[in-house]
Amino acid sequence: MKMISGVKSIITFIGLSIFLVIFTVIIPFIVQERLMILLTFIFLILTIFNGKINSNQKIKYNITLRKDE
Numbered sequence: 001m002k003m004i005s006g007v008k009s010i011i012t013f014i015g016l017s018i019f020l021v022i023f024t025v026i027i028p029f030i031v032q033e034r035l036m037i038l039l040t041f042i043f044l045i046l047t048i049f050n051g052k053i054n055s056n057q058k059i060k061y062n063i064t065l066r067k068d069e
Contacts (some may be wrong), residue, residue: 023043028036 024038027039031039
C-alpha cells in the first residue's frame with residue numbers, strides 16, 4: 001500500500017473545500033433546485049466511476065452448499 005504524500009492530501013482537501021463552498025453556497029442561488037440535483041448526480045457519477053468500471057478479467061464464483069445430515 002502506498003502512502004499518500006502530505007502535499008497531495010492538502011491540495012485535495014483545499015480543492016474539495018472550495019468545491020463544497022461553491023456547490024453549497026454559490027451555485028444554489030444561481031440555478032434551480034432540479035438542475036442542482038442533476039449537477040450533483042453527474043458530479044458524483046463522474047467522480048466515483050471515473051471511467052474505470054470496465055474489466056477484462058473473467059471471474060468464476062463457486063457456491064458450496066453444505067448438506068446437514
